[in-house]
Amino acid sequence: MTKLVLLHKADSIYDDEPDVVYDFPRSYLKAVQEAVGDWVIYYEPVKAGPRGYFAVAKIEKIIPKPGVEGRFLAMIEPGSFLPLDTEVPRLINGSPLEQALTEPDGTSKKGGIVQRAVRRLPEADFARIVRLGLPEDLERQEEARYDPQGSEVADEAVAFERPVLERLTRRPYRDVAFRRKVRAAYDYRCAMSGLMLRNGGGRPEVQAAHIRPVENNGSDSVRNGLALSGTLHWMFDRGLISVASDGETILVSRNKVPGAVVDRLLRPEGKIWMPKDRRDWPHPANLAWHRENIFGQLETDGPAPWE
Numbered sequence: 001m002t003k004l005v006l007l008h009k010a011d012s013i014y015d016d017e018p019d020v021v022y023d024f025p026r027s028y029l030k031a032v033q034e035a036v037g038d039w040v041i042y043y044e045p046v047k048a049g050p051r052g053y054f055a056v057a058k059i060e061k062i063i064p065k066p067g068v069e070g071r072f073l074a075m076i077e078p079g080s081f082l083p084l085d086t087e088v089p090r091l092i093n094g095s096p097l098e099q100a101l102t103e104p105d106g107t108s109k110k111g112g113i114v115q116r117a118v119r120r121l122p123e124a125d126f127a128r129i130v131r132l133g134l135p136e137d138l139e140r141q142e143e144a145r146y147d148p149q150g151s152e153v154a155d156e157a158v159a160f161e162r163p164v165l166e167r168l169t170r171r172p173y174r175d176v177a178f179r180r181k182v183r184a185a186y187d188y189r190c191a192m193s194g195l196m197l198r199n200g201g202g203r204p205e206v207q208a209a210h211i212r213p214v215e216n217n218g219s220d221s222v223r224n225g226l227a228l229s230g231t232l233h234w235m236f237d238r239g240l241i242s243v244a245s246d247g248e249t250i251l252v253s254r255n256k257v258p259g260a261v262v263d264r265l266l267r268p269e270g271k272i273w274m275p276k277d278r279r280d281w282p283h284p285a286n287l288a289w290h291r292e293n294i295f296g297q298l299e300t301d302g303p304a305p306w307e
Contacts, residue, residue: 019081084133186227242295
């Protein structure tokens with residue numbers, strides 16, 4: 001197995017969906033085959049946007065692209081995709097993070113390998129990029145962000161660094177990374193109420209909801225998330241509310257939710273608040289899954305938050 005860098009552009013002619021599938025031509029088949037079962041890092045070139053290295057994922061298998069000669073699909077292992085908390089530039093102080101792109105004097109190579117959509121990535125380069133984008137102490141950073149005194153941990157407990165791959169697979173770490181990216185994408189505003197609420201210490205009250213749950217093969221992509229208040233998160237998970245096929249109209253299970261609650265909790269125009277970056281908008285496939293499998297189908301246990 002080997003690790004790779006996969007170039008991705010949102011407006012590409014290839015049918016990429018980074019948390020689901022990577023579309024590539026036959027010329028890269030051998031390299032991608034070597035990476036089956038291993039991790040890859042997605043990279044967006046500067047000309048397409050400012051993101052640089054922006055996410056990690058694991059390749060599960062490769063299949064021929066149906067109906068297209070000479071094209072293949074690398075299927076992403078469900079639950080493996082994770083956006084980097086901080087997008088990492090290709091160059092730091094003028095030097096590339098990939099040794100294969102570096103001249104002997106430390107400057108960047110030109111053309112050739114730099115233009116390749118699939119590049120093999122040594123373990124050391126992979127670890128370096130992940131450390132920059134997903135720091136070991138991300139959970140402590142999140143706690144200290146709003147409670148610098150109460151989140152102190154004894155030095156002995158954090159003196160060692162967990163292996164890079166452990167943080168990519170540990171659920172509590174991934175939950176924090178997902179929450180940070182989703183809440184930031186929605187500017188810490190509830191997508192359905194439109195409200196931006198903070199407690200007395202400045203901590204945002206909005207939560208990050210998976211549209212398609214992780215246990216149902218949902219990913220940790222921002223496109224599988226909605227920033228929601230606690231009550232609306234509860235309602236969304238229990239199928240009392242959802243989003244229509246137009247990607248923005250809020251659906252309500254009217255026979256289970258009183259009209260007064262709708263008027264009080266949801267945006268008057270009945271549309272969700274969208275992130276500024278279209279790349280972070282909820283994916284239609286995730287919203288469709290929620291409508292078809294959750295909306296109006298679950299029984300609520302216990303009293304509703306508004307009762």
